[in-house]
Amino acid sequence: MSNTAKLTLEGKEYELPVVVGSENEKAIDITRLRAQTGYITLDTGYMNTGATRSAITYLDGEQGILRYRGIPIEDLAEKSTFVETSYLLLHGELPTQEQWKRFSNLLTYHSMIHEDMIRFFDGYPATAHPMAILSSMVCSLSAYYPESLNVFENMDMQSTRLLSKLRTIAAFSYKKSVGQPMMYPQNHLSYCANFLHMMFATPAERYEPDPDMVRALNILLILHADHEQNCSTSTVRLVGSSQANLFASVSAGICALWGPLHGGANQAVIEMLEEMQQTKLSCKEFVSQVKDKKAKVRLMGFGHRVYKNYDPRAKILKQMAQVILNKKGVNDPMLQLAQELEEAALSDPFFIERKLYPNVDFYSGLLYKAMGIPVNMFTVMFAIGRLPGWIAQCKEMMEDPENKIGRPRQIYTGPTERHYTALADRK
Ligand code: SDX
Numbered sequence: 001m002s003n004t005a006k007l008t009l010e011g012k013e014y015e016l017p018v019v020v021g022s023e024n025e026k027a028i029d030i031t032r033l034r035a036q037t038g039y040i041t042l043d044t045g046y047m048n049t050g051a052t053r054s055a056i057t058y059l060d061g062e063q064g065i066l067r068y069r070g071i072p073i074e075d076l077a078e079k080s081t082f083v084e085t086s087y088l089l090l091h092g093e094l095p096t097q098e099q100w101k102r103f104s105n106l107l108t109y110h111s112m113i114h115e116d117m118i119r120f121f122d123g124y125p126a127t128a129h130p131m132a133i134l135s136s137m138v139c140s141l142s143a144y145y146p147e148s149l150n151v152f153e154n155m156d157m158q159s160t161r162l163l164s165k166l167r168t169i170a171a172f173s174y175k176k177s178v179g180q181p182m183m184y185p186q187n188h189l190s191y192c193a194n195f196l197h198m199m200f201a202t203p204a205e206r207y208e209p210d211p212d213m214v215r216a217l218n219i220l221l222i223l224h225a226d227h228e229q230n231c232s233t234s235t236v237r238l239v240g241s242s243q244a245n246l247f248a249s250v251s252a253g254i255c256a257l258w259g260p261l262h263g264g265a266n267q268a269v270i271e272m273l274e275e276m277q278q279t280k281l282s283c284k285e286f287v288s289q290v291k292d293k294k295a296k297v298r299l300m301g302f303g304h305r306v307y308k309n310y311d312p313r314a315k316i317l318k319q320m321a322q323v324i325l326n327k328k329g330v331n332d333p334m335l336q337l338a339q340e341l342e343e344a345a346l347s348d349p350f351f352i353e354r355k356l357y358p359n360v361d362f363y364s365g366l367l368y369k370a371m372g373i374p375v376n377m378f379t380v381m382f383a384i385g386r387l388p389g390w391i392a393q394c395k396e397m398m399e400d401p402e403n404k405i406g407r408p409r410q411i412y413t414g415p416t417e418r419h420y421t422a423l424a425d426r427k
Contacts, residue, residue: 061306086388111185139251171198226389265361301362308355317363
């Protein structure tokens with residue numbers, strides 16, 4: 001295979017280098033295209049554009065493969081914990097006993113937020129969406145750790161603080177929304193058990209996190225931990241490329257994730273299923289609506305920019321949902337409805353032709369619901385899971401000596417030169 005691509009423009013021939021990755025992915029390197037030819041490329045939504053080289057996550061959309069640092073997510077979901085997987089994403093290797101103990105202790109001892117930050121919650125209405133609180137509280141962490149303003153300084157410390165405190169901020173935003181006192185983290189609890197404690201314990205009664213729920217939460221967070229250059233991760237990288245501090249970059253990523261086309265889809269899936277139940281719309285009728293472009297209805301939790309096969313995360317979550325609901329003795333009609341809807345869609349040419357399959361968001365909400373987590377916290381759960389990925393990607397970018405501030409070009413389509421006219425002369 002030639003290691004260059006030939007391009008002919010206005011009668012001149014150019015050769016562009018070809019880049020091949022460790023999984024044999026191929027790219028044409030256009031770094032010098034404009035300097036050589038005066039042309040740029042145009043690629044709305046970056047459908048065909050690679051923004052970076054990266055050694056963190058590999059996914060194959062056709063084969064439905066997802067690996068973190070080379071390890072399949074099926075292995076990690078079955079054998080690892082979210083803390084261990086976070087270490088793997090951040091440092092490139094699974095931790096030794098010693099490294100794991102140190103990392104786990106740091107996460108335990110940095111779980112509190114400054115008492116002054118608790119007062120921020122007084123300013124929010126109880127109806128505030130927790131993603132609004134999360135993004136502003138995360139950015140405000142930079143006010144309490146001024147040393148973080150130099151993003152190159154103690155990145156590991158900032159990362160650990162953020163990994164530990166995001167959980168606390170999330171749980172506190174939930175307690176604010178239900179008018180209950182905030183429950184402080186307990187150092188004897190593991191990462192996920194501590195989060196469930198902060199969410200569901202009250203001063204009135206003892207709360208012991210259910211080990212099955214702790215395990216399910218570990219798996220949910222592992223499955224969300226990274227996903228190469230998706231919308232929110234690309235946002236974190238772009239903001240970080242200006243050397244903004246880690247808290248500011250992640251805060252921007254939280255805002256990008258909030259959109260219903262991205263991480264907001266898990267909330268939108270449950271709202272879609274609830275509406276179907278309330279309106280008694282059958283799966284067949286709903287699928288017909290989705291196929292009617294004029295209806296402008298999407299089957300939320302279906303489709304993916306990269307996966308043109310079943311999202312491997314959705315496969316694991318679908319099995320888990322059944323197991324967890326059985327264990328809780330819950331027969332949630334919504335799970336049955338979701339399974340029927342999946343069947344109806346996967347057997348319909350409209351979805352088959354467009355290679356639309358369930359993605360990570362289709363079943364995750366049913367699991368969060370079974371754990372007692374309210375719908376408006378679902379995207380917050382996605383953010384807690386994705387945080388190690390955002391940090392690892394930002395860290396990889398900061399450590400790349402060739403990294404430059406992100407600044408895409410454009411093709412201008414507005415008016416050509418014209419002159420100012422006085423107000424009195426404008427008709
Ligand atoms: C996440 O990038 C990542 O890695 C994201 C993520 C991660 O881990 O970070 O995996 C997490 O964001 C998962 C996606 C969650 N979003 C949803 O479930 C929202 C519903 N899905 C879609 O809106 C859509 O599928 C996207 C946004 C996910 C992908 O959109 P694309 O790649 O831009 O595809 P498109 O909108 O151009 O659709 C192509 C065709 C269109 O039909 P035609 O115009 O060709 O006739 O497929 C149709 C679309 O109308 N289509 C859908 C559909 N998704 C695509 N039709 C109905 N329902 C859908 N869900």
